[in-house]
Amino acid sequence: MxxxxxxxxxxxxxxxxxxxxxxxxxxxxxxxxxxxxxxxxxxxxxxxxxxxxxxxxxxxxxxxxxxxxxxxxxxxxxxxxxxxxxxxxxxxxxxxxxxxxxxxxxxxxxxxxxxxxxxxxxxxxxxxxxxxxxxxxxxxxxxxxxxxxxxxxxSRAEALATREENTPSVDLTIGFADLVSFTALTNEIGEIRIGDLVEVFESRCHDVVAKHNGRVIKSLGDSVLFVVDDAEAALDIADGIISVIGRDPRMPDVRVGLGSGGVVMRMGDVFGPPVNMAARLTTVARRNRVIIDEATAALLPPERFETRRMPARPVRGFGLVEPITVRRR
Structure with a gap:
């Protein structure tokens, strides 16, 4: 030709x-x-x-x-x-x-x-x-x-440096939002529809995270990884994502995991156990629910939040873990 x-x-x-x-x-x-x-x-x-x-x-x-x-x-x-x-x-x-x-x-x-x-x-x-x-x-x-x-x-780097002068890691709460049954869904609807769905998911998550002074680290198609320096704000973000995604009948359900602790930030990405924990917890969460780890639960004011431990279960890379559900009082 x-x-x-x-x-x-x-x-x-x-x-x-x-x-x-x-x-x-x-x-x-x-x-x-x-x-x-x-x-x-x-x-x-x-x-x-x-x-x-x-x-x-x-x-x-x-x-x-x-x-x-x-x-x-x-x-x-x-x-x-x-x-x-x-x-x-x-x-x-x-x-x-x-x-x-x-x-x-x-x-x-x-x-x-x-x-x-x-x-x-x-x-x-x-x-x-x-x-x-x-x-x-x-x-x-x-x-x-x-x-x-x-x-x-x-401003963020200055605040983190002041708080963590003698350690290469910083304490943050990591959130991982994951669309439910995304792989199966891709086999049911066309490429254009999938592309539109992912675009809506990412844009809505970005809006919610920015509203609560967090930062989206990366989007992976069916999931979004975000960070924030306040556990309560992380929970606000998780609830917001569930509201704009999971409660929209046109969108798939979503699960959110939160993990807190020291992470290393490099080239705009984050690394450390809390990142892996947040991702693993999404496999435990029910549809349109948020699950947190013990470190995140310890950061939430008990007078405003009620937490409940779930039965211990094996979590890859962490052994037996007791995931924690949370709700506002």
Whole structure:
């Protein structure tokens, strides 16, 4: 089948509009112009989530050279070690890759609703419409949102550092919300319906968590992992998720597990026994119920909450555990 040259041209136009330039430099030329070694250039490029540059293929733009020169400046001045810089760029790359995938997959089909996009527009024509009409505004929104989140992150880090000066871990309550029978459901409804359902689940969970000053760490399709520094707020989040998901007849039921204790935070993720405990407890919880561990129960004011131990049962990785139910007095 002969390639559609008009699509190839449109694809180049989209890339040109987004990058603002045409790739013209090889990896070796970028290394020379940015002041980095060829190996550093390749490692940073891979950390950003892009494919390994070949020896002689021009795949870098002037903007790429400027970005890599900026990053190399942090290395040459000793501001960052290479490992720290790679962690930073890896985090940026993973975040931007997921956001870009979401934007293209979610927004492009909606272009049909815009009269001047054309009802019969191809995916590439839809993408071009987005680039021409929304890319600039979306870029401003990204920068604004990053600055706002950075301000919150600095305050959070300062508070955690003050509280935990002599330990690499911080005490948090971890929440894990899990859709019930999601695997079976995927076999019953179509891909589009599943995609819409997951989008509603994630967006509603994000809204509830943000309302109570928590933070969503990651979404895994049928589950959401969140953290908050107050156990009572974690319970408010759990109740809120059950309310907006489990009590909506159009959505599957949901189960929530809460675990508290010391966790290590790295590259935007959290690690430690409370994370695993929260996930394991969702297998114990009944539909549209929250189950907590003993550490979380100890943090709840007894005058406002009533807790009840369930029969001990084996929990993978923890041995015999007595899950705890909780309700407000």
């Amino acid at each position: 002969e390639p559609d040259h008009s699509e190839a041209v449109l694809r180049e136009q989209i890339e040109q509009a987004l990058l603002g330039d045409t790739p013209q430099w090889t990896a070796a030329q970028v290394a020379e112009r940015s002041g980095a070694t060829l190996e550093q250039t390749r490692r940073i490029w891979r950390a950003l989530g892009f494919p390994e540059p070949t020896e002689d293929q021009p795949m870098f733009t002037d903007s790429d050279v400027a970005a890599l020169a900026m990053l190399n400046g942090y290395l040459s001045t000793g501001t960052f070690t290479l490992d720290t810089l790679l962690n930073l760029t890896r985090g940026v790359g993973q975040t931007m890759s997921r956001l870009a995938d979401w934007e293209v997959a979610t927004l492009t089909p909606k272009v049909d609703d815009a009269a001047d996009a054309g009802a019969d527009a191809t995916p590439l024509e839809q993408a071009m419409y987005l680039v021409q009409n929304m890319a600039g505004d979306f870029e401003k929104l990204l920068l604004h949102a990053w600055r706002r989140h950075a301000a919150v992150a600095v």
